[in-house]
Amino acid sequence: MAHAPGKYYVPHGSWWPIVGSIGLFVLMLGAANALNGSGFGWPAFVGLGIVLFMFFGWFRDVIRESVAGYYSAQVDRSFRQGMIWFIFSEVMFFAAFFGALFYARTLAVPWLGGEGVGFFTNLLLWDGFEAGWPTDGPANVGGEFTPIGPLGLPAINTAILLTSGVTLTIAHHALRDGKRATLLGFLGATWLLGFIFLGLQAYEYVELYRDYNLRLDTGIYGSTFFMLTGFHGFHVALGALMLVVVWLRCVKGHFTPKQHFAFEATAWYWHFVDVVWLGLYLFVYWF
Amino acid sequence: MSTTATHAPAHDDHHNAPTGIVRWLTTTNHKDIGTMYLLFALLMFFVGGAMALIIRLELFQPGLQYVQPEFFNQMTTMHALIMIFGAVMPAFVGLANWMIPLQIGAPDMALPRMNNFSFWILPFAFTLLLSTLFMPGGAPASGWTLYPPLVQQTGDALPFVILAIHLMGISSIMGAINVVVTIMNMRAPGMTLLKMPLFTWTWLITAYLLIAVMPVLAGAVTMLLTDQFFGTTFFHAAGGGDPVMYQHIFWFFGHPEVYIMILPAFGIISEIIPTFARKPLFGYDAMVYATASIAFLSFIVWAHHMFTVGMPLAGQLFFMFATMLIAVPTGVKVFNWTATMWRGAMSFETPMLFAIAFLFLFTIGGFSGLMLSIVPADYQYHDSYFVVAHFHYVLVPGAVFAIMAGVYYWLPKWTGHMYDETLGKIHFWLSVIGVNVTFFPQHFLGLAGMPRRIPDYATQFANFNMMSSIGAFIFGLSQLMFVYIIFKAIRGGAKATAEVWDSPKGLEWTVPSPAPHHTFDEAPQVK
Numbered sequence: 001m002a003h004a005p006g007k008y009y010v011p012h013g014s015w016w017p018i019v020g021s022i023g024l025f026v027l028m029l030g031a032a033n034a035l036n037g038s039g040f041g042w043p044a045f046v047g048l049g050i051v052l053f054m055f056f057g058w059f060r061d062v063i064r065e066s067v068a069g070y071y072s073a074q075v076d077r078s079f080r081q082g083m084i085w086f087i088f089s090e091v092m093f094f095a096a097f098f099g100a101l102f103y104a105r106t107l108a109v110p111w112l113g114g115e116g117v118g119f120f121t122n123l124l125l126w127d128g129f130e131a132g133w134p135t136d137g138p139a140n141v142g143g144e145f146t147p148i149g150p151l152g153l154p155a156i157n158t159a160i161l162l163t164s165g166v167t168l169t170i171a172h173h174a175l176r177d178g179k180r181a182t183l184l185g186f187l188g189a190t191w192l193l194g195f196i197f198l199g200l201q202a203y204e205y206v207e208l209y210r211d212y213n214l215r216l217d218t219g220i221y222g223s224t225f226f227m228l229t230g231f232h233g234f235h236v237a238l239g240a241l242m243l244v245v246v247w248l249r250c251v252k253g254h255f256t257p258k259q260h261f262a263f264e265a266t267a268w269y270w271h272f273v274d275v276v277w278l279g280l281y282l283f284v285y286w287f
Numbered sequence: 288m289s290t291t292a293t294h295a296p297a298h299d300d301h302h303n304a305p306t307g308i309v310r311w312l313t314t315t316n317h318k319d320i321g322t323m324y325l326l327f328a329l330l331m332f333f334v335g336g337a338m339a340l341i342i343r344l345e346l347f348q349p350g351l352q353y354v355q356p357e358f359f360n361q362m363t364t365m366h367a368l369i370m371i372f373g374a375v376m377p378a379f380v381g382l383a384n385w386m387i388p389l390q391i392g393a394p395d396m397a398l399p400r401m402n403n404f405s406f407w408i409l410p411f412a413f414t415l416l417l418s419t420l421f422m423p424g425g426a427p428a429s430g431w432t433l434y435p436p437l438v439q440q441t442g443d444a445l446p447f448v449i450l451a452i453h454l455m456g457i458s459s460i461m462g463a464i465n466v467v468v469t470i471m472n473m474r475a476p477g478m479t480l481l482k483m484p485l486f487t488w489t490w491l492i493t494a495y496l497l498i499a500v501m502p503v504l505a506g507a508v509t510m511l512l513t514d515q516f517f518g519t520t521f522f523h524a525a526g527g528g529d530p531v532m533y534q535h536i537f538w539f540f541g542h543p544e545v546y547i548m549i550l551p552a553f554g555i556i557s558e559i560i561p562t563f564a565r566k567p568l569f570g571y572d573a574m575v576y577a578t579a580s581i582a583f584l585s586f587i588v589w590a591h592h593m594f595t596v597g598m599p600l601a602g603q604l605f606f607m608f609a610t611m612l613i614a615v616p617t618g619v620k621v622f623n624w625t626a627t628m629w630r631g632a633m634s635f636e637t638p639m640l641f642a643i644a645f646l647f648l649f650t651i652g653g654f655s656g657l658m659l660s661i662v663p664a665d666y667q668y669h670d671s672y673f674v675v676a677h678f679h680y681v682l683v684p685g686a687v688f689a690i691m692a693g694v695y696y697w698l699p700k701w702t703g704h705m706y707d708e709t710l711g712k713i714h715f716w717l718s719v720i721g722v723n724v725t726f727f728p729q730h731f732l733g734l735a736g737m738p739r740r741i742p743d744y745a746t747q748f749a750n751f752n753m754m755s756s757i758g759a760f761i762f763g764l765s766q767l768m769f770v771y772i773i774f775k776a777i778r779g780g781a782k783a784t785a786e787v788w789d790s791p792k793g794l795e796w797t798v799p800s801p802a803p804h805h806t807f808d809e810a811p812q813v814k
């Protein structure tokens with residue numbers, strides 16, 4: 001791969017895009033079959049494997065090119081801007097679910113309870129239903145349940161995520177100042193906190209299912225609660241994985257105080273996950 | 288299109304460039320990828336078009352002739368999904384791939400590998416989508432909007448459609464990120480934002496729209512999926528949810544989506560009219576600001592698709608006035624295009640013919656949109672053929688004509704050959720007649736009360752339907768000419784000069800025709 005210095009680096013030929021496309025295809029095919037209850041769901045795992053392989057190989061190429069010094073400041077900017085807009089798209093994905101939460105709480109449920117234009121809906125279809133939140137709807141879908149408050153585990157988890165944001169920032173400063181030990185220590189602490197968060201979240205889910213009868217199918221409250229916290233947890237898992245990779249790369253000494261885009265991109269992602277959690281904590285757990 | 292034979296001798300850095308299928312699978316070249324997008328879109332245009340002709344065949348006469356009602360509904364649903372996500376959007380992305388780097392003086396797109404990923408996802412996504420035709424229960428038949436609770440009656444197809452939409456979304460988001468980053472980071476020195484050609488400008492704004500709303504569609508269909516398979520009740524009143532909520536989330540995506548399909552078209556028209564009127568575009572800055580305001584407004588008008596489902600009065604008023612407001616920047620655009628032609632030294636090659644047809648016919652669609660935005664009027668028009676006429680006027684002689692205009696305009700740049708002008712003109716006239724015969728009578732059908740998405744109708748609608756079907760076959764069959772003209776130009780024809788047209792403006796006309804495989808390795812200076 002010849003490359004003239006000073007020019008924008010345009011890689012010539014890569015198999016990863018087509019590998020990834022095939023992986024996604026097999027993944028979706030298997031997943032759709034599994035949802036339909038057919039025995040042909042196993043390809044989903046094969047597809048997932050291919051996709052992970054694609055990520056691994058693709059990023060390996062990128063890291064090699066970066067270490068080889070192919071990337072100018074302009075290429076660096078492309079990566080940065082790309083990451084920012086990717087995170088923005090993730091924000092909009094969560095916005096859809098937050099939108100559903102707000103719509104249900106402030107409009108749909110009150111209408112079912114007879115407010116405003118919902119007067120006859122309530123009288124004729126759901127007589128006796130009183131709007132309130134949390135609710136599993138006029139038909140009590142999922143049965144009696146106990147909602148979860150902001151104290152206890154959620155509060156601890158909030159503290160954990162906020163702390164991880166701080167440790168990450170300390171690690172970043174250490175990287176910029178060339179303090180290796182501090183960098184490795186605090187970055188390690190960051191992903192450790194991430195995994196602790198996930199562990200506690202899993203524990204909370206078990207408790208909710210077992211003792212609170214609060215489940216994914218507990219009406220609109222269960223739906224919004226588990227979809228929001230679930231997708232958030234999924235993103236924490238991704239972020240923590242990214243942090244581990246970046247940590248390993250720090251161990252290997254890939255980053256310089258000046259050039260460490262992967263570190264920064266992961267940090268942005270982690271802060272994004274953090275901010276989403278704050279939104280969750282406020283609007284799902286607290287109010 | 289651009290073949291390896293066109294390599295300038297200066298490029299010796301890929302003497303071992305792969306050939307054959309491997310070249311296309313592994314390419315990172317914006318021109319290759321643009322070509323693949325365009326050919327894919329063309330293929331989907333015919334797949335979706337075949338479905339449209341099945342619809343029009345059934346509607347040729349009242350009564351049930353050729354297909355079952357269930358299958359008819361599958362056709363309307365699949366036709367729309369394929370045309371929107373498979374034909375119009377990929378065609379615009381293909382044009383963006385080809386032209387944006389050429390217009391801003393960049394060596395390639397900013398993230399070339401991701402560019403190829405965006406493309407290659409699409410054939411797989413549409414394989415998933417099209418496979419539903421052969422499943423128990425058939426393809427989805429709920430209409431492209433996939434409203435619950437109707438869509439929940441889909442058979443095995445449901446998870447396939449939803450996951451296919453996820454793939455299309457991933458592709459679109461990556462493509463849009465690439466466009467934004469390319470435009471923000473790869474412009475040649477001196478190419479300030481307000482010097483960018485309008486096609487690039489409109490695509491920049493379109494890309495922002497895509498990044499903002501494709502994830503929302505992903506969220507909406509994910510909720511459908513969990514409602515169906517995991518017991519959530521987002522859209523079930525019994526559990527405290529609301530099917531209308533789906534419509535809000537969907538249209539928060541859906542209305543910006545229709546602008547995603549028209550803003551790049553505005554850009555193409557803004558390139559073509561000045562070239563053939565031999566005058567600079569009238570009101571360049573106003574065009575940019577109008578595009579931006581249309582994009583902004585497109586986020587706050589979504590509920591005009593839902594006037595009849597029940598909404599508080601204040602909501603109806605807000606969405607009505609916000610919708611009408613869009614007519615203002617749209618009017619600015621139409622005015623500026625007209626003013627550009629005013630006293631121009633006009634000539635009427637095929638791209639210009641399509642552009643002028645766009646101007647008139649898109650405006651008709653805009654006017655019918657304005658009628659639809661009036662709440663009490665929409666109570667009458669909603670879900671009638673009037674709506675069908677409206678969106679087909681903005682999409683076919685709007686978006687699709689703009690794509691065709693763009694293809695004719697830039698084809699010589701891509702292939703190095705002039706297309707056959709006589710055939711191009713015949714294609715144009717057949718298309719413009721076909722489109723109007725197809726869709727103009729649908730206004731009358733709608734006003735007279737014929738509902739949309741229905742395989743049979745009362746006999747008083749027979750004449751206009753027959754007319755519409757004849758027009759559809761004229762239009763559909765004449766598109767075979769389009770394919771012929773394109774491939775004829777690929778294979779040969781009069782040599783095109785670098786400028787192709789009479790002193791057109793823009794960097795793309797400074798590189799040879801066909802554009803070499805690599806262009807602007809050295810950034811040009813823009814004054």
Ligand code: HEM
Nearest residue numbers: 545548549591592614653656657659660669670674678681
């Ligand atoms: C002046 C600009 C426009 C206005 C005021 C407008 C207004 C409307 C309204 C009020 C509806 C809903 C009608 C109903 O279902 O009762 C509608 C439907 C629609 N419009 Fe427009 N529109 C405009 C431009 C466009 C453009 C530029 C496009 C696409 C390129 C477009 C595509 C559509 C589509 C696809 C539908 C039907 C969606 C469906 O129900 O399947 N419109 N328009």
Ligand SMILES: [Cu+2]
Nearest residue numbers: 542545591592
């Ligand atoms: Cu709309």
